[in-house]
Amino acid sequence: MGLFHLANCLALATGPHLLVYKSTGIPDNDAFWPCFKIACVYALTQILKFFLITLAPHNYLSKGDSMTFDVFGIVLEIIVITMIVRGSLxxxxxxxxxxxxxxSIASLVTTRYVPIWVGTRGLEFDWKYLCLSYEANLDLIDTFVMFYSVWLLSRRSGPTWSTLLGLLTVIAGPARSIFYAHMLM
Structure with missing residues (x-):
């Protein structure tokens, strides 16, 4: 039963990512290496977030300070996404x-696969890992929205409404992850 649950959770988490990869023509245009480069940039961003969190004194942290670190991490990700979009890639x-x-594939591999793999090895079925698989799909949509919003903001020739929509999405988009993370606690 545990193996079936693992396969189900991995298929639910990975399936939409593979469908998007295949259906957008990324393999046809030899864009695997740009995807791999962005995945490495994501990994470096996560390492930088880990390093910056270690600089904070741990005995002074309260519940409100952890939310400050969440906001700081999201701002760091927005800065890195802006650098990627404005770069030559x-x-x-x-x-x-x-x-x-x-x-989004790098986010899936680094933040979802290990908890799903470790959690579904047990004999009992737990809905939390199924929800983790669905959350990976929501993160795929969030990543697309964030990249396109930053891209709309960086374009100079676009209409004003697209710039305002991009700015609103960049500001309100990360609120879902903060809200969802603090609702589960």
């Missing part, structure tokens, strides 16, 4: 898709 809309797919 994301000059076209296809490159934005390839970058967001690479970022």
């Amino acid at each position: 994301c000059r076209s809309e296809f490159n934005v898709v390839a970058s967001s797919v690479g970022w």
Whole structure:
């Protein structure tokens, strides 16, 4: 039963990412290496967040300070996404898709696979790992929205409404992850 539950959770978490990868034409345009580069940038961003958290004194942290660190981590990710989009990797809309797919697959592998693998090894079924698989799909959508919002903001020739929509999404988008993380606690 545990093996079936593991396969089910991994299929639910990985399936949409693979479908997006195949259906957007990334393999046809040899965009695997840009996806891999963005995945490495994601890993470096996470390492930088770990390093910055170790600099904080741990005996002074309270519940409110942990939310401050969550906001700081999200701001750091927005800065890195802005650097990626404004860099030479994301000059076209296809490159934005390839970058967001690479970022979301790296997020899936680093933050979802290990808890699913360790948690589903037990004999009992737990809904939390199934919810973790669905949350990986929501993160895929969030990543696309964040990359496209930053891309809309960085374009100078776009209409004003797209700039305002991009700014609103960049500001309100990370609120879901903060709200969801603090609701589960």
